[in-house]
Amino acid sequence: MTKPEGPRYRRYSSETRGAMLVEAGLACLARGGITAFTVDNICREANASRGLITHHFGSKNGLLAAVYATMYDRFTAVVAPEGRPEPDLATLVDANFDPAVFNPDSLRIWLALWGEIANNPELREVHRQRYLDLLATVERAVAAEAEARGRKLDARAVAVLFVALSDGLWLEQGIDKTMLSREAARDACYSFFDSVLGPLDRPAAPQATTPAPV
Amino acid sequence: MTKPEGPRYRRYSSETRGAMLVEAGLACLARGGITAFTVDNICREANASRGLITHHFGSKNGLLAAVYATMYDRFTAVVAPEGRPEPDLATLVDANFDPAVFNPDSLRIWLALWGEIANNPELREVHRQRYLDLLATVERAVAAEAEARGRKLDARAVAVLFVALSDGLWLEQGIDKTMLSREAARDACYSFFDSVLGPLDRPAAPQATTPAPV
DNA sequence: ATTCTTATGATACGACCGTTCAACAGTGGA
């Protein structure tokens, strides 16, 4: 019995370990919903000991808030990446159904989180901030398109309805993926804007069957 | 110390007590989401002892399935009451936003349940059956309206999109009721069908505060 | 009255929950 002892564990910066725990939390949510979002599951998933969540996030709920923020940030990174010009409507629609965000794991995570927002003040706080940001981006795109066509409309209201429609399509897909194809969902959004603004240019429809780009 | 002893508890038929437990379960879901759906909470809410859920429903999960079925049945009772003729599209839309189903408690319950469907086979089974029933009703209404106008379209696909849209509006309302009025939600559905079928007669619009966009 | 059925209350059980905390050990700078 020699002692092949290396370090018994690896030390990470607070920020790196935090990211690892967030990632583990996401995995748990995707696998088993909010019920599976437990300290035991998360730390096992992250190969960390049970004290770490409290240490880095103050509480399990703190981690959950961070997880939620991460989901929103990732969505924003696809929809309106920093450094790019403001997205137009077509870009917004396409990003909405980009496989990077419109995929089974993500949809299940959103479902789990939506069910918690109403009951979790900390989560609700995170939501309010991010949702309004997103809404503002959509609203600007709607207003720009409307102005380009000389149409007058309530851009904020249209933005709310678009977000509702696309969340609804996400929801349907998250509950039962056999009901709706990505293309049908995308088309529904374009139709929505068509009826509000008149026909919209639809950029390079991703071909239906082949493995998705991105 | 006299003994004013009446019966120490009241016996109910299995079916009555079952209904009481379902009701209590709904109350717990509305109050605290799936996290609050616990044996302790539910039995306290129903003024019953902790053994009753297992006794009447086999398990807590059995009760949850019954709760989900109840939600669907109540929705169906508003949307397509038995004994009435098949609802047309306008009836369907209006029923969707009837206060009997479009109210804060119901929406929070739906949110909580949606988050569980993906992770709960028993719940998923209940969902599949009821969802397909509902979809068929919508599909018939769409097909009837299309035929009356001599239009050709994929009624099933349109039905899926309508359900997605209205679920999305419910979702938005459930998460933050300040974003969307009932009237705006209703109008959005009518606009959807307008764009698919041409202008639809809108029966007795409940007073619109502001002429809705879209 | 008496019997029978079965809904009910009460408790016990092992498992897991989230949090706390003192001791430990990896790591970078002295």
Add this chain to the structure above:
DNA sequence: TCCACTGTTGAACGGTCGTATCATAAGAAT
């Protein structure tokens, strides 16, 4: 080489989880 810093461990805590069990009693049948 040693030290100080701090990320990390792992046990322990009180509480709650869902379920199984059994004696009890309500209420109908006789």
